[in-house]
Amino acid sequence: MTTRTWHGGQLRWNSETRAWSVLATGRRDRPHVGRAGCPFCPGPGEDTPPETWRLSGGDGWLVRTVPNRYALSDRHEIVIESPRHDWDIPTGTIAETAAVLSAWQLRHRTLRKGAAQVAVFRNHGSAAGISLAHPHSQIAGLPVLAEHARRDLETAREHHAATGRRFADDVLAAELAAGSRIVFADEQIVAFSPFAAVADYEVSFLPRRPAADFAAAPPETIEALAHCLRVVLAALQTELGDPAYNLVLRTAPTGYEDAPFTAWSLQLVPRLGIAAGLELATGIPVVTVAPETAAARLRARVSPTIAS
Numbered sequence: 001m002t003t004r005t006w007h008g009g010q011l012r013w014n015s016e017t018r019a020w021s022v023l024a025t026g027r028r029d030r031p032h033v034g035r036a037g038c039p040f041c042p043g044p045g046e047d048t049p050p051e052t053w054r055l056s057g058g059d060g061w062l063v064r065t066v067p068n069r070y071a072l073s074d075r076h077e078i079v080i081e082s083p084r085h086d087w088d089i090p091t092g093t094i095a096e097t098a099a100v101l102s103a104w105q106l107r108h109r110t111l112r113k114g115a116a117q118v119a120v121f122r123n124h125g126s127a128a129g130i131s132l133a134h135p136h137s138q139i140a141g142l143p144v145l146a147e148h149a150r151r152d153l154e155t156a157r158e159h160h161a162a163t164g165r166r167f168a169d170d171v172l173a174a175e176l177a178a179g180s181r182i183v184f185a186d187e188q189i190v191a192f193s194p195f196a197a198v199a200d201y202e203v204s205f206l207p208r209r210p211a212a213d214f215a216a217a218p219p220e221t222i223e224a225l226a227h228c229l230r231v232v233l234a235a236l237q238t239e240l241g242d243p244a245y246n247l248v249l250r251t252a253p254t255g256y257e258d259a260p261f262t263a264w265s266l267q268l269v270p271r272l273g274i275a276a277g278l279e280l281a282t283g284i285p286v287v288t289v290a291p292e293t294a295a296a297r298l299r300a301r302v303s304p305t306i307a308s
């Protein structure tokens, strides 16, 4: 029975599945609070640990990062994405979302020191595990590399050795050639429903010029990504109401920032609550809407006003 402690958290190794799980008992105590008593809203009720970073603007802050009080480890931070309790990506400006993505880049560079990987994610809606409605995302350094990340790295390395190209280069070329799974694309970013999606209405976001390290992406790519996220999330809301989702950053693990074979991407996974039993029983995701259908529906919902 192998355990590892890491900055206040504990990891346990499952030697049968060869996978780590995180034990973070403090997370059970996470408060479920509404707007009244929100600790992230500026004002007298604001209640967070001392901030680690802020982007100032207006007469206060626009984005700030604080240690997560209900942390997986003490390398776990919250990005408070806006002073506004009801802010969201589809209704916010591109600059506001770009500022959040820039915060991800900055804190990623700091939190990856001494960590094997840094998880970056945004949960939206209670079905996605949200306990606090104020818009926020999370950045957590981990001392081990998840098994699926190790596998992805191996696949990418073998692909590069055999072809001289990144795996993502070929995915992008195939998706652009097929066209049927593209949700939205501009000169910088391509958003598409993956061929073998893991969830209904899953969307991947890849830069046209794939690169290993998200934290090193230039400002024009970050701005384009913010625009693309806004377009796709607005389309998703129009098509499905306001579904819960997890938005996950996939980027090079620590030490692979300059690797020629790996590539960063964003993965949007709506939580529509379908077929969870079969997935648990077999480990195989079940999708009930064909990715080609999902992409066509989302494409049809792209608002010309938002997309322009």
Ligand SMILES: [Zn+2]
Binding pocket: 035, 038, 039, 040, 041, 084, 085, 134
């Ligand atoms: Zn709030």
